[in-house]
Amino acid sequence: MIKQLLIFLLIIGFEGFAQSNKISEFKIEGAKKLKESFVKKIALIEVGDALDSLVIAQDIISLKRLPSVSHADFEVTKTLEGYFEVVYKIQENFTLIPSVNIYTTDDDEFAYRLGLYEFNALGRNITFGGFYQRDIFDSYAINFRAPYLFSNTIGLAVNLQDLTTQEPIFFDNTSANYKYNNRSVEVLGLYQFNFSNRLELGFNIFEEAYKYQSGATSADVPQQYKIPKWMIKGIYEYNNLDYFYQYVSGFKSQFNFQFVTSSSHESSEFFIGWNDFLYFKRVGEKGNWANRLRLGLANNDDTPFAPFSVDNNLNVRGVGNTIDRGTGVIVLNTEYRYTLLEKDWFILQGNSFVDAGTWRNAGGRLSDFGKTKNIKIYPGVGLRLTHKKIYNATFRIDYGYGITKGATKGLVFGIGQYF
Template structure:
């Protein structure tokens, strides 16, 4: 029956393109939705009652729906109504969207940390995200986040974030590495605007306080800081990804720029900008090649508090917790994901990866990117346990083993794909 419907849909739309008569959408109907509001889907859809029947516009709407956290899969059907009018049906397979999150990582130095959270990705049936997390990384931390991309219209939204993060951070002075208790308490407001289906922009401000407290006996009088800062943030994203359950194909680029003001000369005003390039390709019926390239620069101050870090849970699996810092970064993560077993809602996926990166030293030059001490290469293997009908329900286990100078090794656990 489904094949017959799809054939009729294709035939009707081809005929509409060849005929001199213009075909019109009589009504847009939503089927299969339980928690998602039909009014919300109609609001963000380009297809409207009375608009021209256009297969390209319909397919774009369906792709937009598949990107929503609350939608596991979506497809469309077209049926004649009366005269030159047609009814368009969007069929929705919903995700379960009240999702716990867990990230755990360890290294061969017996380091252990975790982050436990709970998020609702379809608040009030309108794909608003609300939730928070608790983190234990020697010290306790928390965050609360709210994000509503379509709060005011089908293009304009709002995000509000608050976090209070405390960690032990190594700070790299010329003569030694010192451990600090680092606390960052922030409040952030962002405006969200979608130019069109593939392009969106975020702009906002962040007020935060950074506190660096020396750990242990400070016999060399290392600096301790408590600095109030303002941050202006802009994000531009181009997204041309297509989803089919656990498989992704296409290209995505996200540029992030921040300008930070400070009230302390030890942590002066600076800018930081980076771009993440993502590329996904289907390999056969069960394979997926995924890659992420990050390139970033910041103001090149000679400071031990440089903004880019080398971190186990952010960019290089197995490397450890903030083992180095820099004012420039080039990181490439690439992996092949293969479906080992699939039955109903459950998928077991294996992956083989290589994480590699290099950093510019604070106050250094671009030649630092090629220095042996700065280059990290960590190949590894992992497993993914996936629930196809629960949003982001991907439990991952990765083991990375370094092959470059002063390498470590370790496991990284988490919810969701690494990138």
């Protein structure tokens, strides 16, 4: 792509931006399931526009971000009349994808999630699907997401969920196991301001229920808790990532904010916010350095139901399934991915990582982040097996080994990169 951009810039340099430097024809090649009309709908260039290398470069990066596209390129040809023909060349992904996530630790914990998603429904980059989860109890979800449903900037997402898990609750230096259920309906409006910035804003109506299962008890901790709630939810994202098959480069920041309230007097208003900072860098021909920093805070209520958890699947590989909770979080995941083998469609990557995090105790102070007992550090290694022509078709297996006090070790399996 860089070579073509240089050639393209040379053409512009010789010709200037005269009135004749207009696009006379705009074609899409390689699109099969993906609708050509959809590609033209979201593209920034149009027939009759002046040729602009920066606009085309943004279009190509935007296309490569789509789940339905494994790679995209372009070609510019000058006609005898002095106009330009632009061709976007697309390599499609297979987009009907099963999802599998399995979590284990050396404490014989075992949980899994199985799902099936279509990421290019109707050829318009619409995601539709659902999952079944077994984590002691059964859970289900159905998800619909259409970022370009109404225009090239406005879309809609709808999520239905019935999630049930066994959750450890921590209080008075002891703990108990509760059955937790969350039934929810969520509707989000999606808006893309420009190439790098987008917003999701909407509401979620849900019911939370906790029921005591085993462990310690206390007069201050209810053994049964059920209350209807509603939430305002917002996500603001800055995305400057560029993809070349398995390699990623650039920076991304995603801020999540939720405000929860209820008409019941049993529940007070609650907020939670966190920001994920992601930085990726190509290292040589086969290396990729990946980093994620998460910073989060919530209401600092002294409650055993604190929102930020320490969990295999979320932040620290090998630590176990929800082993602790807090009202603040700082987590850094850094890993180095190296391509060991690459064929026409198959990629094998090795992976070494360090996951490190710390939490603020419920009702505690910011100084809790520095307490030794709250700090978890888990280095580890893993493998990635990737199919280049199937969206998100990366099977990962990681083994994390804790080096801080009271640490565990364990395997984490899943589909897709960890972050």
